[in-house]
Amino acid sequence: MAVKRPPFAAANYLGHAVTYHCSNIKCGHYRKIPVSVLVHRYGEDLDMNDFERRLRCSKCGARDPRPIFSWLMNKEA
Ligand SMILES: [Zn+2]
Numbered sequence: 001m002a003v004k005r006p007p008f009a010a011a012n013y014l015g016h017a018v019t020y021h022c023s024n025i026k027c028g029h030y031r032k033i034p035v036s037v038l039v040h041r042y043g044e045d046l047d048m049n050d051f052e053r054r055l056r057c058s059k060c061g062a063r064d065p066r067p068i069f070s071w072l073m074n075k076e077a
Helices: 035-042 048-054
Strands: 016-021 030-034 066-071
16 A cells, blocks of 8 residues: 655655755855755655745745755765
């Protein structure tokens, strides 16, 4: 029986990294996080949308960062 997960569950994005770009163009801060790190820390059912809403730019404090998903290179996984 297949486990049904919410569409934005972190487990669906394993093998990817997500780069959060600050919404403040003048700031330009970004941070790349392997999804496996998020799963390890918060569990497979972490909702990526919820997580994104909780984030704040560590540089300027802006909310609502723009996530960009990318494939992880093997050495980063
Ligand atoms: Zn910022």
